[in-house]
Amino acid sequence: MSSIQQYIAETKLSASPEQAFAYHERPGALQRLVPPWESVKIEHSDQSLHVGSQVVLKTKVAGVSLRWVAEHVQYDPPRLFADTQLSGPFKRWDHRHEFHEVADEAQSCRLRDEITYELPMGALGNLFGSGKACHTIEAMFAYRHRITKDDLAMASQTPMDPMRIAISGSSGLVGSNLSSMLTLLGHEVVNLVRSPDPRPDHLAVWSDSNELQQLSQCDAVVHLAGKSIASGRWSDEVKREIRDSRVIKTRQLCEGLASLHKKPKVLVCASATGIYGDRGDETLLESSSTGDDFLADVAAEWEAACQPAIDAGIRVVNTRFGIILSPQGGALQKTLLPAKFCGGALGNGQQWWSWIAIDDVLGGIHHVLANDQVNGPVNFVSPNPIRNRDFAQTLGKVLNRPALIPAPAFGLRLALGEMADALLLASTRVIPEVLTETGYQFRFTDLADYLKYGLGRVRLPSLERNK
Structure with a gap:
């Protein structure tokens, strides 16, 4: 079994790709999307998705504090943005956020998250950590997709001019x-x-x-x-x-x-x-x-x-x-x-x-x-x-x-x-x-x-x- 793992999740949103991309690009998006049960602190973010911008998170893995540094490597609004881990809990972490149009539905799109990751310590890390990593990722994106879907549905159902x-x-x-x-x-x-x-x-x-x-x-x-x-x-x-x-x-x-x-x-x-x-x-x-x-x-x-x-x-x-x-x-x-x-x-x-x-x-x-x-x-x-x-x-x-x-x-x-x-x-x-x-x-x-x-x-x- 390969040590490289892939996770893909999709959710239909009540928003155009432009609206969904803007939601993710505005200041505060990372704070909003971090699951509340996770021990994660945002130490640094320049509030940008542009290529070269970085985010530094302080988190815990198995009770041990560590920093997770990620850098954005692709920026193509409103189609996608992508980031990669520079240092952190994974040996490799590449994350693509994509927004796809839905045929014949102007105010809808599909949010697609695609992650390619690899755990540290090779086969040993995969043996003992694969299940935990899978559980954590599935729970994280269940939360992220639900809150994004609900926020954008609310904005669509109860429109309000910018205030x-x-x-x-x-x-x-x-x-x-x-x-x-x-x-x-x-x-x-x-x-x-x-x-x-x-x-x-x-x-x-x-x-x-x-x-x-x-x-x-x-x-x-x-x-x-x-x-x-x-x-x-x-x-x-x-x-x-x-x-x-x-x-x-x-x-x-x-x-x-x-x-x-x-x-x-x-x-x-x-x-x-x-x-x-x-x-x-x-x-x-x-x-x-x-x-x-x-x-x-x-x-x-x-x-x-x-x-x-x-x-x-x-x-x-x-x-x-x-x-x-x-x-x-x-x-x-x-x-x-x-x-x-x-x-x-x-x-x-x-x-x-x-x-x-x-x-x-x-x-x-x-x-x-x-x-x-x-x-x-x-x-x-x-x-x-x-x-x-x-x-x-x-x-x-x-x-x-x-x-x-x-x-x-x-x-x-x-x-x-x-x-x-x-x-x-x-x-x-x-x-x-x-x-x-x-x-x-x-x-x-x-x-x-x-x-x-x-x-x-x-x-x-x-x-x-x-x-």
């Missing part, structure tokens, strides 16, 4: 991914920060009135910034910081937007399903009443802080985020390790968890930006909330682990205090009525499907046998 979009919290889980996706779809992203920053795409709108005025040049603002509610026990000081980072900063931003001569058309401001409080089995819609605990009070004040923008005629959307699932952060990242050790339900496990895949958070924000009829509160959750015990069992099945060991409520309260009741034990059964009624097409409505995709359990087999 200049300002985003606060752009370094966070949602903000960083949103920035990459919007950039790949042809929009310009500006980062809103608190302190002055010399970079031209960073605006310190809370501390510099001149930079605030530059928001007149933006079509939309997405405000995601706020102190994490899950970074530690809630002392009185931490609770004050949680409230102030949301309420005061949002009010200041909205007052600033209202003062502009030319105002952005839309403000998308983060909120949370915590606004409903602990509601047992009650089905909760955007029209449901708010709760009466700490998080509910903060969320209600947070949304009310947007009133100056509303009064100024800006369309305001309050995105009430549920439990955002991503292996890169949040609840899923925190539950992965316990689940690998057979962790089970939290408390009695009867509480409803209203979850949403990170991909649908981004898709939902794109949807509300594009749809002028959407305003006010919008529940950002999957149409299928799940009880915590079923969440634990589903995650365990995906990881091939039984969900055997529950975490008792008293232990969670002892470790986390008030935060345990608010974030882990509270029951909120929330339905995304506005997203559904305005035609948003969810990428993931089944928890198991998302977990398999997000954790690299889905494979895209090669079209041809290895040579």
Whole structure:
């Protein structure tokens, strides 16, 4: 058997070759396409596909850190680009990205990835590493092709003229991914920060009135910034910081937007399903009443802080985020390790968890930006909330682990205090009525499907046998 292996994958995209090539060529493409379960850091990229441009990645193989240096060797838009490994985990790695027209379909093309690779250490490396390499490549390209297909389908189904979009919290889980996706779809992203920053795409709108005025040049603002509610026990000081980072900063931003001569058309401001409080089995819609605990009070004040923008005629959307699932952060990242050790339900496990895949958070924000009829509160959750015990069992099945060991409520309260009741034990059964009624097409409505995709359990087999 030859030590040279070949992998070929194809996927039909709802985009022309020109559109698909542009998606891959724009800044942020590599960040968007790196699977979230992979331990990969982009150390250097000149954001170019031109011949001679290089990318340096820091990754791990068998727990050992190493650098992967690749150089682009072909550039023929919109037909193909290609790269080769200069140094890294493979003895040889040559990768062609091709975009082929589909006969009689102007807004379709086929994405074809063709990889020729060879493992180090000859026959020994092939014997012990071939299966692992094949599994890794198939999982990687299942993810890459799915996210590319979904992004371009969304752009086709919900067309939006190129916009200049300002985003606060752009370094966070949602903000960083949103920035990459919007950039790949042809929009310009500006980062809103608190302190002055010399970079031209960073605006310190809370501390510099001149930079605030530059928001007149933006079509939309997405405000995601706020102190994490899950970074530690809630002392009185931490609770004050949680409230102030949301309420005061949002009010200041909205007052600033209202003062502009030319105002952005839309403000998308983060909120949370915590606004409903602990509601047992009650089905909760955007029209449901708010709760009466700490998080509910903060969320209600947070949304009310947007009133100056509303009064100024800006369309305001309050995105009430549920439990955002991503292996890169949040609840899923925190539950992965316990689940690998057979962790089970939290408390009695009867509480409803209203979850949403990170991909649908981004898709939902794109949807509300594009749809002028959407305003006010919008529940950002999957149409299928799940009880915590079923969440634990589903995650365990995906990881091939039984969900055997529950975490008792008293232990969670002892470790986390008030935060345990608010974030882990509270029951909120929330339905995304506005997203559904305005035609948003969810990428993931089944928890198991998302977990398999997000954790690299889905494979895209090669079209041809290895040579």
